[in-house]
Amino acid sequence: MILCASSSPSRRALLQKFPRPGKTVHQNKARQSILQPSSRSLFMTICRNSTKSLYKPCSTYSKKTSLTRSFSQKPISSLATTPPTKEAEQKSTAQYSPPETGLIACLPRRWVPYAELIRxxxxxxxxxxxxxxxxxxxLAAPISSTATPLHVLGTASLFFTGALIMRGAGCAINDLWDRNLDPHVERTKFRPIARGAISPEQAIVFTGFQLLAGLGVLLSFPTQCLWYGIPSLLLVATYPLAKRVTYYPQAVLGLTFSWGAIxxxxxxGVDLLSNRDALGAAAALYSSCIAWTVLYDMIYAHMDIKDDVAAGIKSIALRHEHNTKAVLSALAVAQVTLLGAAGAAVGAGPVFFVGSCGSAILxxxxxxxxxxxxxxxxCWWWFKNGCLLTGGGITAGLVLEYIAQITGFYVSSEDRNPQAQEASEC
Incomplete structure (x- = not known):
């Protein structure tokens, strides 16, 4: 079969199947290019593998498109396939890489997964x-009869050590519960248990050592602290389950993270059961910290809101996605109000209300x-820095309030020297 012959029936059949070119110069050149000998093999292939869809008039092409574009050397199926986006390619090819900077980068390679596990x-x-x-x-220091500045500083240091240990244990427990969910969330898919760097058995043993270390810190406090601290372990273990059954797991997290307010x-040495003022202050402060926890974790939850839907994880951010800022505002009002109530219960002065409550509002x-x-x-920036801004501001106000009370800032000159006052009256 010779396609260049004018009397060829195959050529006539092709011309009947394909739309006839117009009279424009551009289309005439395209027609000539089709009939060149170099296109012979392509036309023979078309004739042997003809289909109705291939021989339909090219109505989908614009009039300005040359006929040669419809006979691309690429397969038809490849032309119809949508190429993957750059973001999809990055997600499919993303691999874990160990940190190259920071504290973890300085550790031995075998320790890195455990350091990542405790964040x-x-x-x-x-x-x-x-x-x-x-x-x-x-808040308890001014009403304690035995507390000295060094005692307060030592107690705060012990609390920080305990927070470091128990936070790591809480992260490990959370990752154990979520080991089947984390691989489906972009932010958590490379966590040590999720990527297989640590087995669940190894994580359980490691968590056990952390809990023993936390118990050692707890035993460094007065004996009554042991009975107040043990119930918090139940909350630590149950928080990861809350996001499977309720849209308000942040409330459970607030109950857990705010336990230190008690x-x-x-x-x-302040007995909450015998001191009503201290009990009221502790209850108000605990509630204030719960509101603060729900507030900042609601912002944190917005980072995973798309992945949480796909993974079936519930959060307050999903429940109130369209009125988040209204909920955040209500939580902020509750936090500051309850913080002020805690200060009033122990007789705090203006320094506390201006310093702590004022900085929290701001x-x-x-x-x-x-x-x-x-x-x-x-969201990550405000979660990370909002902690230091709000928490640091409240702490600074409380420190100044404590200094004001132990230095007698609120005591008048007459109260400081009652003998001079009696002499002046005489």
């Missing part, structure tokens, strides 16, 4: 666990106003 390179969670302990310690009072208001909940980077 040693992300201390923000430790700070969030420590701040309620610091609040209660500083511990500062017995740590300084930092929380700024965070809620400026955070962009659709941005993962922005």
């Amino acid at each position: 040693l390179d992300k201390p923000t969670g430790t700070y969030y666990l420590f701040f309620p302990c610091a609040f209660s310690t500083l 511990m500062g009072f017995p740590a300084l 930092t929380l208001g700024t965070m809620i106003w400026r955070v962009r909940l659709k941005s993962v980077e922005d």
Whole structure:
């Protein structure tokens, strides 16, 4: 069969099947290029493998498109396939790489998975666990009959050590519960248990050692602290289950992370059962810290909101996705109000209300106003830095309040020297 012959029936059949070119110069050149000998093998292939879909008039092509484009050397199926996006390619080819900077990079390679398991390179969670302990310690210090500045400082140091250990244990317990969910969430798929760097059995043994270390820290406090501290272990173990059954797991996290708001009072020898003012202050402070925990973890949950839907994980961010800032504002009001009530219960002065409550209003208001909940980077920035801004501001106010009370800042000159007052009256 010779396609170039004008009398060829195959050529006539092809011309009947294909749309006739117009009279434009562009289309005439395209027609000539089709009939060149170099195109002979292509036309023979078309004739042998003809289908109705292939020989349909090319109505889908624009008039300005040359006929030669419809006979690309690429297979038809490849032309119809949508190429993968750059983001999809990155997700499919993403692999774990050990940290090259920071504290973990300095550790031996065998220790790296365990350091990642306790989030040693992300201390923000430790700070969030420590701040309620610091609040209660500083709030209880002025009403404690045995506390000295060195005693208060030592107690706060013990609390920080305990927060570091127990936060790591909590992360390990959380990852054990979530080992089948973490691989489906972009942010957590490379966690040590999820990627197989640590087996569940190894994680359980490691967590056991952490709990023993935490018990050692707890035994360093007065004996009554032991009875106040043990119930918190139940909350640590049950929090990961909450996100499977309720849209408010942050409330359970608040009950867990805020437990230190109670511990500062017995740590300084203040008996909550016999001192009503201290009990009221501890209850108000605990509730305030719960509101704060739900607030910052709601912002944190917005980083995983898309993956949580796919993985079936529930959170308050999903429940209130369209009115998040209204909920955050209500939580901020509750936190500051309850914080003020805790201070009033122990007779705090103006330094506390201006320093602690004022800084909380300023930092929380700024965070809620400026955070962009659709941005993962922005949510992380405010979660990380909001901890230091709000928690640090409240702590600074409590420190100044403690200094004001032990130095007699609120005591008038007459009260300081009653003998001089009696002499002046005579």
